Amino acid sequence: MISRVLAADLPQHVGGRVRLAGWLHRRRDLKSVSFLVLRDRSGLAQIVLREPVPALAEETVIAVTGTVAANAQAPGGAEVTGPEIEVLSAPVAPPPFDLYRPVVGGTLPTVLDHAPVALRHPRLRAPFEIAAAGVAGFRAALDGLGFVETSTPKIVASATESGANVFGIDYFGAPAFLAQSPQFFKQALVGVFERVYEVGPVFRAEPHDTARHLAQYTSLDAELGFVTDHRDVMAVLTVAVAGMHAAAAERAGAALDLLGLTLPPVPEEIPSIHFADAQELLARHTGEDPRGEPDLAPAHERWLGEWARREHGSEFLFVTGYPMVKRPFYTHPDPSAPEFSQSFDLLFRGMELVTGGRRLHRHEDYVAALAARGEDPAPYAGYLAAFAHGMPPHGGFALGLERWTARLTGAANVRQTTLFPRDLHRLTP
Amino acid sequence: MISRVLAADLPQHVGGRVRLAGWLHRRRDLKSVSFLVLRDRSGLAQIVLREPVPALAEETVIAVTGTVAANAQAPGGAEVTGPEIEVLSAPVAPPPFDLYRPVVGGTLPTVLDHAPVALRHPRLRAPFEIAAAGVAGFRAALDGLGFVETSTPKIVASATESGANVFGIDYFGAPAFLAQSPQFFKQALVGVFERVYEVGPVFRAEPHDTARHLAQYTSLDAELGFVTDHRDVMAVLTVAVAGMHAAAAERAGAALDLLGLTLPPVPEEIPSIHFADAQELLARHTGEDPRGEPDLAPAHERWLGEWARREHGSEFLFVTGYPMVKRPFYTHPDPSAPEFSQSFDLLFRGMELVTGGRRLHRHEDYVAALAARGEDPAPYAGYLAAFAHGMPPHGGFALGLERWTARLTGAANVRQTTLFPRDLHRLTP
Incomplete structure (x- = not known):
């Protein structure tokens, strides 16, 4: 198994094969392509899939192995293509509000009640x-x-x-x-x-x-x-x-x-x-x-x-x-x-x-x-x-x-x- | 008032005039000379007096202004001579055992009961x-x-x-x-x-x-x-x-x-x-x-x-x-x-x-x-x-x-x- 790379370091690996690990922050399915955004402690990384992907809920913990390609539209200017995705653990409940939206969607009591997530x-x-x-x-x-x-x-x-x-x-x-x-x-x-x-x-x-x-x-x-x-x-x-x-x-x-x-x-x-x-x-x-x-x-x-x-x-x-x-x-x-x-x-x-x-x-x-x-x-x-x-x-x-x-x-x-x-x-x- | 020098830095000031501050760790009165040892957070410093000194109890907090002289017998190879001594605060009770002896003179319960001193x-x-x-x-x-x-x-x-x-x-x-x-x-x-x-x-x-x-x-x-x-x-x-x-x-x-x-x-x-x-x-x-x-x-x-x-x-x-x-x-x-x-x-x-x-x-x-x-x-x-x-x-x-x-x-x-x-x-x- 190749060792893990952090999302923020992805641009240093363009052309190489890497392994990312983190949470499925966001997924967007278009007609012929899907985008996954992985979140780790360093930031976000975009993963591109051209084949159908299993239905993974947001906050699923995943490891992704794939090839790094330059893409000016992706966070940091690089993305992972041709990925293999391994599920490390699946959530059993959704977060109290969407974690991927830039603005926090929960009130303070909701945030405090559900602090771990x-x-x-x-x-x-x-x-x-x-x-x-x-x-x-x-x-x-x-x-x-x-x-x-x-x-x-x-x-x-x-x-x-x-x-x-x-x-x-x-x-x-x-x-x-x-x-x-x-x-x-x-x-x-x-x-x-x-x-x-x-x-x-x-x-x-x-x-x-x-x-x-x-x-x-x-x-x-x-x-x-x-x-x-x-x-x-x-x-x-x-x-x-x-x-x-x-x-x-x-x-x-x-x-x-x-x-x-x-x-x-x-x-x-x-x-x-x-x-x-x-x-x-x-x-x-x-x-x-x-x-x-x-x-x-x-x-x-x-x-x-x-x-x-x-x-x-x-x-x-x-x-x-x-x-x-x-x-x-x-x-x-x-x-x-x-x-x-x-x-x-x-x-x-x-x-x-x-x-x-x-x-x-x-x-x-x-x-x-x-x-x-x-x-x-x-x-x-x-x-x-x-x-x-x-x-x-x-x-x-x-x-x-x-x-x-x-x-x-x-x-x-x-x-x-x-x-x-x-x-x-x-x-x- | 000149600014304070730490005991450990005394050797850097040979020939100069300094101000030390700390606790009276030990005093020894010989016939024509007295030695005071001052303790601060950095270590010990020796002060030499050729005139009679007021009776100061150990642990009296003092500031000492004097001239630094080289002396191979003193801690760190330097001592303070011709001192003016100012009492900053006097103890109202002796420590439970002598603090200047190299070996600790109190049992563990004594140490714990009197921890601050x-x-x-x-x-x-x-x-x-x-x-x-x-x-x-x-x-x-x-x-x-x-x-x-x-x-x-x-x-x-x-x-x-x-x-x-x-x-x-x-x-x-x-x-x-x-x-x-x-x-x-x-x-x-x-x-x-x-x-x-x-x-x-x-x-x-x-x-x-x-x-x-x-x-x-x-x-x-x-x-x-x-x-x-x-x-x-x-x-x-x-x-x-x-x-x-x-x-x-x-x-x-x-x-x-x-x-x-x-x-x-x-x-x-x-x-x-x-x-x-x-x-x-x-x-x-x-x-x-x-x-x-x-x-x-x-x-x-x-x-x-x-x-x-x-x-x-x-x-x-x-x-x-x-x-x-x-x-x-x-x-x-x-x-x-x-x-x-x-x-x-x-x-x-x-x-x-x-x-x-x-x-x-x-x-x-x-x-x-x-x-x-x-x-x-x-x-x-x-x-x-x-x-x-x-x-x-x-x-x-x-x-x-x-x-x-x-x-x-x-x-x-x-x-x-x-x-x-x-x-x-x-x-x-």
Whole structure:
């Protein structure tokens, strides 16, 4: 048996005999000739038959051996003629919509209910190829900066992030929880490796049905020690996001082309605005006055995204210095204005993509911060213990992979960029 | 402020003025001179003081600015003289054992109880640097073979792998489970991407306390379509393991040196023996007769590991064709001897490191396999649905990262190569 050739490589074999293998994407029967289109992971290939062909349903898995001929009308400029066709496996049910049509014929619920077959549609598959490339770029960028990749527990004894929205689990008869983030572990590991990152699932028992929130998503988490302030963290994040975009362009070019996407450049220095200045801008230009509010409304984020594009030619914008009152207890205050924090959000196209900042690093500061919030320190004993042994000034960030992919591809719902989403109503497939 | 230099780069700055930052690893006070050893992520640096120094506890986080002088006795041949020392943060408790002693002074339970500080010991940290390098090599090898990285749900509706040992979870009031493997998802995604891998946590409610099993570990899972049989899977696995070893040598050389390790070569073709032939060998040479047994005992795996080293000069050995009766329902039988499977284990130093094989791919074969085992097909409806739409012959494997690291570093207990292990008795830190 000759070895398999991918559809995309067919033009390199004109005049030769090849073996293709893939799915019967489409068949068209004319009076004296039939065209089969085979789909494999590389793309499509056309097969021409001049004799009657057995009735094969679309999505039949086939291997085709034949001669490659040049044909300017065929995908890639070559096609297979005089084929022998071997059926490797036949479908027992049709897809919920035609996979060969350029436009996706199913609604989002149909796509999600039938994900194993629906995601075969090239337009539905493409975002995940972009996501895989992006995450590879994230790792490469951080590896280049001396970070160590880690794997930390997803089963934890207490819910430190935000008591609500946490999944309970029966852990050998004792109560435990699914980790809402690797926050504690990545901070503790700054003491070990200085610079760490983790790509892994995080879990939120989101009680609301929104287009942005899921019960599980992939968090790209990083944390680094020996920072001066949050700007050192922002500089690393900028390199990481630039790495994601560069890798997507380099490794997922075909997927981007299929979706008609051009990646926005990541500025070497992403423009940045302080929270208080952002509120001033909004008050001056929007007819609303958000001053005094502790956070930005989505509409304000959108306006700031537009402003960054207009004023700085950037799809990205850092907003820094969010009020302490809206940030978690481990957030480091701004020494020169302690009601504000040394934290940031990175907006991408006017929506929050990343949250990060500098953290407290002194044991006594943690004790004081919990006391100031009126929190019982007991559930935080394990958290505090990690800071008892000398921790450097540090900070980090977390980026949701599915959200990045959604923003990049223009998907309105993060479920379109999640392979098998989990939400309030969905636990299968 | 001048920018920070890492300890390992100190020799490049002889005669210059530098700023180091890290932990006070060790101090030694002689009559007229004191030596401080600073530890950062790159290694150790010696600082010499001729004037009295403040009493700093070990693990104090410091920044040191001074002049670099050559000194053949210092680590790397250079040291910092005339230093100014700034304390960035002071410990409030001592480590559970001295971190500066070359030999680890704590028992395993002490190390695990105090992981955030204990793992700072260079010998305890090193295995995780090797693991991070190994997983990078795994990904690079599979990326090079056209695989797509995926992220799949860890919360599932039913426990298909093995009903026992599964963690239950309260999913918005409905029962759900933590995924014991991405088996179903990676098979379904062969229909989408042909070749997929995932690096992620898997969960087993292991009721036994062993040195090899944990409640959570990191599974390196791969699956590929259009295979002829299990040997195509073994060929990909061989490339993946070779990639792991190459990356460990290239990216974690310092950690390997610290542990005094030389990586065993991965043969281009790993020797392979059929299960039945392995039993024959054991019967002929060990004084025991395991023929008729459906699996290999650990002692037999060890003997086969020795045999592979002696006969083939290989630390690795594939055992193929395990009896169907001991393999999961989705395993593909050997067409020429259907009581045996097209599956394999990869033994590394006489212990199972990887399990894999070819899977069933036809819908009707799944229906028949479940019926033959007397299984109710209802809980498998979602699983079967993925095979209703034309799936190619395929197979895959799963490798436990912590187990690989343990075998490689000679760790007797997989808890030594897990950052924060989870087991029957341990849910913290």
